[in-house]
Amino acid sequence: MRRDIFQAIADPTRRAIIALIALQAMTPNAIAENFNTSRQAISKHLRILTECELVKQEQQGREIYYSLEIEKMKEIDKWLEQYRKIWKNQFNQLDEVLTKLKTQKK
Amino acid sequence: MRRDIFQAIADPTRRAIIALIALQAMTPNAIAENFNTSRQAISKHLRILTECELVKQEQQGREIYYSLEIEKMKEIDKWLEQYRKIWKNQFNQLDEVLTKLKTQKK
DNA sequence: AATATACGCAACTATTTGGTTTCGCAATTT
DNA sequence: AAATTGCGAAACCAAATAGTTGCGTATATT
Numbered sequence: 001m002r003r004d005i006f007q008a009i010a011d012p013t014r015r016a017i018i019a020l021i022a023l024q025a026m027t028p029n030a031i032a033e034n035f036n037t038s039r040q041a042i043s044k045h046l047r048i049l050t051e052c053e054l055v056k057q058e059q060q061g062r063e064i065y066y067s068l069e070i071e072k073m074k075e076i077d078k079w080l081e082q083y084r085k086i087w088k089n090q091f092n093q094l095d096e097v098l099t100k101l102k103t104q105k106k
Numbered sequence: 107m108r109r110d111i112f113q114a115i116a117d118p119t120r121r122a123i124i125a126l127i128a129l130q131a132m133t134p135n136a137i138a139e140n141f142n143t144s145r146q147a148i149s150k151h152l153r154i155l156t157e158c159e160l161v162k163q164e165q166q167g168r169e170i171y172y173s174l175e176i177e178k179m180k181e182i183d184k185w186l187e188q189y190r191k192i193w194k195n196q197f198n199q200l201d202e203v204l205t206k207l208k209t210q211k212k
Numbered sequence: 213a214a215t216a217t218a219c220g221c222a223a224c225t226a227t228t229t230g231g232t233t234t235c236g237c238a239a240t241t242t
Numbered sequence: 243a244a245a246t247t248g249c250g251a252a253a254c255c256a257a258a259t260a261g262t263t264g265c266g267t268a269t270a271t272t
Contacts, residue, residue: 004118006112006115006116006118006121007116009112009116010112010113010115010116011229011230012110012112013230015112015185019188022188022189022192023192027248027249028248028249028250029247029248029249037230037231037232038231038232038233039248039249040231040232040233040249040250040251041230041231041232043249043250043251044229044230044231044250045230047250047251061239061240061248062238062239062240062247062248062249063239063247063248063249064248064249064250068189068192070189070192070193070196071193073186073189073193074193076182076186077186077190079121080179080182080183080186082125082128083128083174083176083179084183086128086129086174086176087176087177087179087180090176117259117260119260133218133219134218134219134220135217135218135219143260143261143262144261144262144263145218145219146219146220146221146261146262146263147260147261147262149219149220149221150259150260150261151260153220153221167218167268167269167270168217168218168219168268168269168270169217169218169219169269170218170219170220213272214271214272215270215271215272216269216270216271216272217268217269217270217271218267218268218269218270219266219267219268219269220265220266220267220268221264221265221266221267222263222264222265222266223262223263223264223265224261224262224263224264225260225261225262225263226259226260226261226262227258227259227260227261228257228258228259228260229256229257229258229259230255230256230257230258231254231255231256231257232253232254232255232256233252233253233254233255234251234252234253234254235250235251235252235253236249236250236251236252237248237249237250237251238247238248238249239246239247239248239249240245240246240247240248241244241245241246241247242243242244242245242246
């Protein structure tokens with residue numbers, strides 16, 4: 001039972017759930033209406049998302065509202081950072097080449 | 107056989123491979139030395155990474171050098187962008203509250 | 213030419229995963 | 243109080259996954 005954020009976002013249904021509840025909290029039934037799977041299947045996805053803290057719940061009577069824990073998304077951003085450095089660096093190197101070519105032209 | 111980038115980075119070994127070859131191209135054997143699994147297992151991971159174009163190969167004699175296709179990493183960045191907007195927005199809202207408190211103090 | 217090395221590929225296996233069905237419990241509604 | 247609704251949890255199943263073992267092939271070394 002791996003339960004890390006990368007494994008959580010690997011499933012396309014889970015990414016769609018994340019997108020759905022990013023702007024407003026929703027109940028499992030309301031979420032399930034947007035897919036053609038059962039409420040239980042969505043519930044399982046929500047459990048995985050909750051376990052890795054990508055999603056938080058708030059009980060309201062007999063309904064449970066799920067919403068995105070946006071802070072957790074920053075972890076992916078943090079992981080990407082090392083690679084962003086690489087592609088920015090490559091861009092700068094390309095930029096250098098271009099300016100060098102420019103000055104040679106003059 | 108799903109073969110998208112999110113599924114590719116879901117596996118921790120594959121993320122480690124990506125980190126390894128990000129800065130320099132490496133052969134499967136050289137990569138495998140950094141893990142305690144077989145060369146074949148690494149080869150399978152490399153195949154998955156290659157199939158979703160996260161990694162490119164370059165044959166050199168009987169050796170094949172694998173390196174990161176950094177451009178593909180931007181796809182994750184692109185996906186994150188929508189959520190980055192949300193957390194930046196939340197930060198701005200917090201900022202507004204703070205400046206409001208400040209002016210009220212004065 | 214014979215051997216060794218670097219590798220991909222296919223077959224097989226154990227485990228994990230996404231899904232369904234069935235159940236039970238708590239909060240509403242009637 | 244009885245029926246309904248919203249939900250999580252457990253049991254079960256088919257498909258996918260990560261790994262192993264055993265090839266075959268091309269390049270390099272002797």
